[in-house]
Amino acid sequence: MKVFLSADIEGCCGVAFIHDMMPGKSWFPYFQKQLGREVSAACEGALAAGAEKILVRDSHYLGCNIIPTDLPEDERIFLSRGVPHDPYVMMGGIQDDKYDAAIFVASHSGRHSRDTNVAHTFTDALEVFTINGVNMSEFTLSALMASYNNVPVVFLSGDKGACDEAEDVMPGITTVSTFELQGGRAVVAQHPNIVVRKIREKVQEALEGDFSKLIVPLPEEFDMRMRFHAHAQAFNMSYYPGAERLDNFTVRLCSKDFMDILRFIHFAVIPLRGGEFDQD
Incomplete structure (x- = not known):
């Protein structure tokens, strides 16, 4: 089994503000390490489920967020860093091999959502982005990219809004909520260690199940x-x-x-x- 893993960062456990993900800001090193822990947990779960290859795509901004040595030292895990400059954006590389499953770690809600303080879809220049009248997030577009390559979308972790959207778009997908919005600008999360354990357990559980039908139908137009x-x-x-x-x-x-x-x-x-x- 070959697994494609797309890792963002805004959906890490406890992310509150955009400065949390900006290099040079005080909280970035912490969330950079937390991203590594959550991605590592997903990799461990996938390996326990029998994965023979995992391609981790560092997909936030310039793709240089995950510290390579933070990932499990396993010859079945490969890390894609930098900017591929292909049309697959956060799914760059999924077209280069035959993957059996796609999983998403640290995903966030789209521009249309109020479920996180950092809701956006690719760029703040976009106010509304729809396909066939449906609001698009980075996840929903990436799920269509996976379907375009006939790859089932099996798991997502991220803010509660991202999880709710994933379950709506893909009934049967396994999710782990990393935090949820409280009031206007606060977030509430469980202890990061608990979230990391949940990610490992749920990824393994998802990949050991029957996920063959978890492919988003592509519209005709x-x-x-x-x-x-x-x-x-x-x-x-x-x-x-x-x-x-x-x-x-x-x-x-x-x-x-x-x-x-x-x-x-x-x-x-x-x-x-x-x-x-x-x-x-």
Whole structure:
């Protein structure tokens, strides 16, 4: 069994603010280590379930968050760091091998959610991102990428909103909630060690079960709409081949090929994050 693991960081146990994930800020080293612990737990669970290969994709921003030596020292585990510059974004590498299952660690809610203080979908430049009228998060888009490669989506850990969304999109998926929002700007979480143990146990449990049907159905046609904060961004994106500007802030792209949607995101949206070609 080959397992693809996509690791973000905003869904780590106890993340409260965006500064928690910013290199140079006081809490980043802690959450960097916590990410390593949660990913390691998922790897241990997968190995216990019989995984013969695990590709860990460090998928937050520039892909240099996981400290390699924090992962289990096992020849079956491989770590993908940096920016692949392919249309699969946080799932880069899933297209290069035949994977039997995809799992997500430290996932977070999308821009449309109020379940975390750091809700976003790829970039804060996007105000609304829908496909066929459904709000997209990084997870829901990644789940479609997995389906595009015929890979079942088996497990997700992250904030409660991300878990609820995953269970709604993929009934039968196994989830572990790492924290939930309290009031306006606070978060509540169990002890990190408890969360780490749950991740290990639930990943093993999920991969030992029958997950063959956990594939998100791909629609026959994709109607993608993005509403940007700045009208200049929408104006710029409207020149992408096949795209049209619906109003001052909204761009639409329709296609029967999901790869057309991924190409638009790759060339038009992801660069808005900045830093994609940084070398330091």
